[in-house]
Amino acid sequence: MDFFAAQAQARKRTHRLVLLFILAVLGTVLAGYAAAVFLLNQDPHHGALIWWDPLLLAWTAGATTVVVGIASLYKWSQLRAGGAAVAELVGGRLVSGDTTDLKERRLLNVVEEMAIASGIPMPVVYVLENESGLNAFAAGLTTSDAAVAVTRGLLDKLSRDELQGVIGHEFSHILNGDMRLNVRITAIVFGILVIGLLGRGILQSIGR
Structure with missing residues (x-):
């Protein structure tokens, strides 16, 4: 399609x-x-x-x-x-830019790559620590206040390529204005x- x-x-x-x-x-x-x-x-x-x-x-x-x-x-x-407020409302933890966790580092790199390719500011990134399922969402009203959140289960279980696919899907929501809806x-x-x-x-x- x-x-x-x-x-x-x-x-x-x-x-x-x-x-x-x-x-x-x-x-x-x-x-x-x-x-x-x-x-x-x-x-x-x-x-x-x-x-x-x-x-x-x-x-x-x-x-x-x-x-x-x-x-x-x-x-x-x-x-x-903004997206950060929504992510924190559901228990998300902000992933800082100086994190030493390798999986979180990989997540930040993937999000940054997608942001550069899309030509939009890099969203803040959150992890839902207590969620073992595979899930992710994008939140916010505009590209400038967007946030991307993923579950700990998704972060632990997916390969880099699979993670790119999920993050790319969330970026489509950001770019298409689905978040505001x-x-x-x-x-x-x-x-x-x-x-x-x-x-x-x-x-x-x-x-x-």
Whole structure:
């Protein structure tokens, strides 16, 4: 697959994700509306409530949007600090330029080579020490604040050529602007998750 075909596929996936997030928010609003109708019908002091109430739906949609928006902005404020902040948020350890660890030295060399070949500043590099699996990610909003993080398992188990392949893949995310999209997605998902946690807390309090 050539570069332009890969870009076209990435755009299709992005459009699909946007549609799924819109559906997720609509589903959250409808679930909140159904819960509100159910709770009001359980109140003996409240008159009978029909299932279709535009005003209640509007209030529910507004409240849901506000909660999702505030929670998403909170998460965005954490993630917009740059790739280094994201890597440290998940427990990453910064690999210093004067490290004596041979595998970390090799990692820095590979990242530096990729940065030179790509014509962008070298991202800061992190290692997730407690992760034995094979994984890596790139984080940040721009090429100037990007970070690349790899797990200890990946660092220990891959050859230099294999490591180059993984780092090259992460650089494609940096160059294609995928990192900014991922930050937005993470923030929105966090907002929807907060709604779910609030709903579960309300149901648990009612159960008592």
